Amino acid sequence: MTEIDFIDRTFVNFRDHPFSDGQGHGFRWVDLKAFRFPQDSQDPDLLAAVVAHEQFRDDYAGGGVDPDGSRHGPYWLHAVKPDEYQSVSKVETALVLEEWANQYGCLPDSLEDALKETLLTAVESASRIYRLRDLGSGAFHDWGGVHRDFHEFVAIDDDRQVLTLLVAADD
Template sequence: MEIQLTHEVSAHINFRNYEFQDPKSHGYRWVDLKHLRFPSESVGVQELLAALIGHEQFRDDYAGGGVLSEGSRHGPYWLRLVTPDVYEAVSRERSADILWGWVNQFGEVPAELEAVLQQEVFDRLAVADRIYSLSGLGDESIHDWGRVHEHFHEFVLIDRSAGRITLVVAADD
């Protein structure tokens, strides 16, 4: 059964839009969220991940080009090498630890940014039924200019009660 995801909305949280004590500590970081609806019938995780990977919104290099319907890149990776089996189930605690560690790598962030991140990212982690992290891709998966990101964290949040899958990418450039 082929699953059709419907793109609801995207959000982009750019750290440069907040006032840091040290202006360089924002580190050109950002978080991008893509929210997609899935049908209410019971579908497996592998099918949901495959539908996400096949969706046009997944074709984003996160380097300024935006979503390209015929794109061949996903973040720093060649799209053809991103498959459901390279996603690893992670706990809420582990995903939150990874993301807060990345957020606070240069010290505390402004309270206003922390509140936005809490609402848009961490509250969603807390209600997700399942969380998956993109992992298992080696150097051979990185496309020709894929090393523009020093850090690239990707999580897929599945919230069955809301019928929503959320792609969370936290990176820098």
């Protein structure tokens, strides 16, 4: 199996960027986890490697990474399989993320800049992108409905040999 090495995590919290109306527009955030992968790795192997990685065991609801965990976002870990990721274009990915980010109105400049530097840079530099399809409520773990929105993408950058797990959600 292909091995990937965790590099770092970037977290953008909407509450850290004041909106003109003084509201943070809910508990929304973006989480990016970057991994280095070996040259000539194949996409199915990379998707399997990220799903198997310890950093993938994250409920994205404040619990953080649990090495022995059984949850991933709103889903039971066992429900998330590499073949649940579907290839998407950069344009489609950017559109989904921009609509999600702007769903309550215009973003403050500081937040827009932070999202461009992190999220949109990862999308733009990707060679290929995969999106985790909606697995449905049947795959939810015991409190999996806590996220109103949950968007997950895997961006693969062949030039840098970096895979980025992108999660944009709320809780």
